[in-house]
Amino acid sequence: MLKERESYVKNxxxxxxxxxxxxxxxxxxxxxxxxxxxxxNTDVLLSNVFILLIWxxxxxxxxxxxxxxxxxxxxxxYNCLLQGAVGVTVLSLLLVMFNxxxxxxxxxxxxxxxxxxxxxxxxxxxxxVLKFFRRKGLNTRNILFVGDSTGIPLLKQIHxxxxxxxxxxxxxxxEKVKAKFNGVYPFFDRSDIDTLLTGKTIDELVYACEYDSxxxxxxxxxxxxxxxxxxxxxxxxxxxxxxxxxxxxFDTQAVLTISNTPDDFLKMLxxxxxxxxxxxxxxxxxxxxxxxxxxLIKLGxxxxxxxxxxxxxxxxxxxxxxxxxxxxVNAEALKKELMKHNEMDxxxxxxxxxxxxxxxxxxxxRTSLDxxxxxxxxxxxxxxxxxxxxxxxxEVAQYERWQVRRLSMCPGITCLWQIAPSRxxxxxxxxxxxxxxxxxxxxxxxxxVIILKTIRTVLRADGK
Numbered sequence: 001m002l003k004e005r006e007s008y009v010k011n012x013x014x015x016x017x018x019x020x021x022x023x024x025x026x027x028x029x030x031x032x033x034x035x036x037x038x039x040x041n042t043d044v045l046l047s048n049v050f051i052l053l054i055w056x057x058x059x060x061x062x063x064x065x066x067x068x069x070x071x072x073x074x075x076x077x078y079n080c081l082l083q084g085a086v087g088v089t090v091l092s093l094l095l096v097m098f099n100x101x102x103x104x105x106x107x108x109x110x111x112x113x114x115x116x117x118x119x120x121x122x123x124x125x126x127x128x129v130l131k132f133f134r135r136k137g138l139n140t141r142n143i144l145f146v147g148d149s150t151g152i153p154l155l156k157q158i159h160x161x162x163x164x165x166x167x168x169x170x171x172x173x174x175e176k177v178k179a180k181f182n183g184v185y186p187f188f189d190r191s192d193i194d195t196l197l198t199g200k201t202i203d204e205l206v207y208a209c210e211y212d213s214x215x216x217x218x219x220x221x222x223x224x225x226x227x228x229x230x231x232x233x234x235x236x237x238x239x240x241x242x243x244x245x246x247x248x249x250f251d252t253q254a255v256l257t258i259s260n261t262p263d264d265f266l267k268m269l270x271x272x273x274x275x276x277x278x279x280x281x282x283x284x285x286x287x288x289x290x291x292x293x294x295x296l297i298k299l300g301x302x303x304x305x306x307x308x309x310x311x312x313x314x315x316x317x318x319x320x321x322x323x324x325x326x327x328x329v330n331a332e333a334l335k336k337e338l339m340k341h342n343e344m345d346x347x348x349x350x351x352x353x354x355x356x357x358x359x360x361x362x363x364x365x366r367t368s369l370d371x372x373x374x375x376x377x378x379x380x381x382x383x384x385x386x387x388x389x390x391x392x393x394x395e396v397a398q399y400e401r402w403q404v405r406r407l408s409m410c411p412g413i414t415c416l417w418q419i420a421p422s423r424x425x426x427x428x429x430x431x432x433x434x435x436x437x438x439x440x441x442x443x444x445x446x447x448x449v450i451i452l453k454t455i456r457t458v459l460r461a462d463g464k
Contacts, residue, residue, distance in 0.1 A: 013126075014056045014065040020122055021055040021087065022048065024114035032107055043101035050094050051087075055115075058083045064123070067130065074449040076123050084116035134165035141203040142169045144196055145185075146220065147234075149176040151208025154234050159184065166204075170196055193220070197227050208234035261408045262442045270444060275385050279378040286372060293324055293369060300360035303329040306373055311390035314410045319382040321390055322373040326361025327354075368458050374413045386447040387412025388435040406435040409442070419453040 025047070059065045062079040088108050095102045102108075133139050143166050145155055155177070158166050171177065171185045178187060188196060196202060205224050207217065217233065224231040262268060283290075294305045307325040310318055335356075357365065364370035377383040383390065390411035396404075416434040417423050426434075438446070 009067060010060075010065045013067065014059040016122060017059040017064055017083070017119055018052050018055045020118040021051050021115045024118050025051060025111050028107060028111040028114055029103065032103070032110075041101075043095075046098070046100055047091070047095065050091055054087050054090050054094075055083070058087050064119070067126070072449065073124060073127070074452050075445060076127075077120050077452075078445050078448045080116050080120045080123065083119065084112045087115065088112040130165075131163040134163050140165045140167045142167050142201050144168075144170045144172070144193070144200075144202045144205045145208070146172040146190075146193065146205060147177060147208035148174045148210060150210050151206075151234055152177060152180055154206070154208050155181065169200060169202065194223055197223060197229055202229050204230040204232055206232045206234060210235075261439060267444060271384065271447065272381075274444075274447075275378050278385060279375040282372075282375045283379070286375075289369070290372065293364065293372070296360045297325055297358075301328065301358045310393060311411070312393055312396045312407060313382055313390055315407055316396075317382075318393070319377070319390075321383070322376055324364055324370040324373060326358060326364050326370050327356040328358065368418075368454075371413055378413065382411075384410045384412045386414055386450050388415050388438065389417065402436075403432045405439065406432060409439050414450060414454040416450065419450055419457050 029044075062083050064076070064079050064083060088111060092102065092108055094100075130139060143158070145151070145158075145168050147155060151173075155168070155171075158164065158168060159181070168185050171181060171187050172190055172193060173181075173187065193205075197205070205220060207220055209216075221231050223229075297303075297305050303325060305325060307323050307327070308320045309323075311321040313319050361370070374383060378385055387410050388406045396407070416438050417426065417431050420426060420434070
């Protein structure tokens, strides 16, 4: 029954995407030609058929027809953009191929934009409504959580985001889990799991434990299979194999292969193309801002407008990173005297009230505007818009072995660390781990999400 209901929901969501695209298409044509053009001729009728097939197929392909409980809106927006761009491209090709009426690039571009807007707004409304009902205790999924200290971060997320609609009805955990959630959830012993699966209303079993063999995992998978309960496996190891993992064949022998850095040529080419296009547009669009900042720096203190510094790039390549100067000219010489006030662990130096920073520099750092000249670094290929921040050689010399891997990807203007709400209080090791997480889970979608959150961070102006 649940599977049938899920199938109906997916079909409804898919046809809703088609309806939004259909509305966007005809509103665009009607606005351009000042009249309703729903079914005026065969060409328009066939265009409607194409829209039905294309948008329904893309809705399933990009999984926009699924109702996710914990999916961030930024990911949904990214998929809506992909659906609109790919859909209009395919529709244009079909119209030309079948020699049907093609309204032109301008009209199709407006149609693409409107389809994205309509689709995203619809999804946002649906998700907001569903979250509202879940907060009221409706449309929930009952979870039996089996975990040790490994699963504490996941259980914290489930507890924090009650709007996801996951209701933990029982926990089987070790002493560390009990210490964190004692009194919050009812606790049971491992011997009670089979009884709970049959005696209580359980929709899903989430297994989040370290394990030495697969026998225990197989045991719980089989128990869930017997009673028709969804089994979910959580492990830190999963974060390592979800990206850049593929099956390689030595003749007929299958081998699980994990690439330790992103190696998809087409995706990396897309990332580089995006970097060139966006950095070029940013430099042109922000040229008045560049000029205004340069004047403020000159009026605020003596010295050059720009500050250039040797940084370590991809796999140890050296390059000069460019920033707007935010400190006094002899800042590097004064650094030695201030090392005793360093607030960061590890090789990085940070100081809350650094006396070397100028008044204009404080504003530039809070808003991250001092980073704008790095778009030139992106344009020439030394950096990317998104990637681990480029370190100075002195920091790299003090890296532990595992930290060197952050140099295996092109450095960027923004990264996971810079969009973290409490980034000014994050330890050096946590910073490095966030860079590893970015490398292990890199995707064009992740870059898109980081860029959106970076804009939010800049508007908050809470940097140091």
